[in-house]
Amino acid sequence: MTLLKIAHVGHPVLRQRSRDVGLDELRSPEVQTFIDDLVDTMRDANGAGLAAPQVHNPIRICAIEVKDNPRYPYKPNIPLTILVNPVLEPIGAETFENYEGCLSVPNLRGVVDRFCELQVTALDREGSPISRRVRGLTAGTYQHEVDHLDGKVFLDRVKDTATLTTLAEFDRYHKAAFVERIVPFIAKWGG
Numbered sequence: 001m002t003l004l005k006i007a008h009v010g011h012p013v014l015r016q017r018s019r020d021v022g023l024d025e026l027r028s029p030e031v032q033t034f035i036d037d038l039v040d041t042m043r044d045a046n047g048a049g050l051a052a053p054q055v056h057n058p059i060r061i062c063a064i065e066v067k068d069n070p071r072y073p074y075k076p077n078i079p080l081t082i083l084v085n086p087v088l089e090p091i092g093a094e095t096f097e098n099y100e101g102c103l104s105v106p107n108l109r110g111v112v113d114r115f116c117e118l119q120v121t122a123l124d125r126e127g128s129p130i131s132r133r134v135r136g137l138t139a140g141t142y143q144h145e146v147d148h149l150d151g152k153v154f155l156d157r158v159k160d161t162a163t164l165t166t167l168a169e170f171d172r173y174h175k176a177a178f179v180e181r182i183v184p185f186i187a188k189w190g191g
Contacts, residue, residue, distance in 0.1 A: 004055035051148035086122035090115040111163035114140040136189030
């Protein structure tokens with residue numbers, strides 16, 4: 001296991017569009033080892049996801065996993081998912097407000113609008129096609145990670161900067177109201 005260094009906001013790697021990964025490259029030992037290290041780094045940092053550019057590698061790969069995450073105790077679990085060259089298409093126009101944080105923007109959260117339901121097409125780590133619908137907070141997590149592949153961080157999507165808060169102040173002043181609002185949303189939309 002190799003833990004990778006996480007890039008923080010301000011680093012140019014977070015602002016460039018990542019390049020697609022070809023099948024031969026994806027199946028190479030180097031990229032397969034990189035994916036293992038990406039997953040280990042995400043888990044070590046208690047992330048809900050981690051995209052390759054966040055660890056200084058501008059390729060279109062991200063990992064998503066939520067398993068009783070202490071940073072997001074209200075998030076439904078998501079099994080480990082590796083997305084290669086993902087494309088997200090909103091299903092419908094309905095959105096929700098999500099308090100998001102990011103390993104590349106330490107100790108900060110803010111409210112971001114996300115689509116409630118998406119069609120996801122991608123490759124898995126072996127190069128097999130993935131086609132699935134994701135909903136609810138899971139859809140928000142997918143959008144957050146794929147944004148990184150397009151050179152965006154959640155701060156770019158915060159519509160009201162007055163919602164920005166440190167993690168300690170989120171826990172103290174905003175978390176209870178957010179959880180009270182998001183629990184019915186999870187009941188309606190699932191994941």
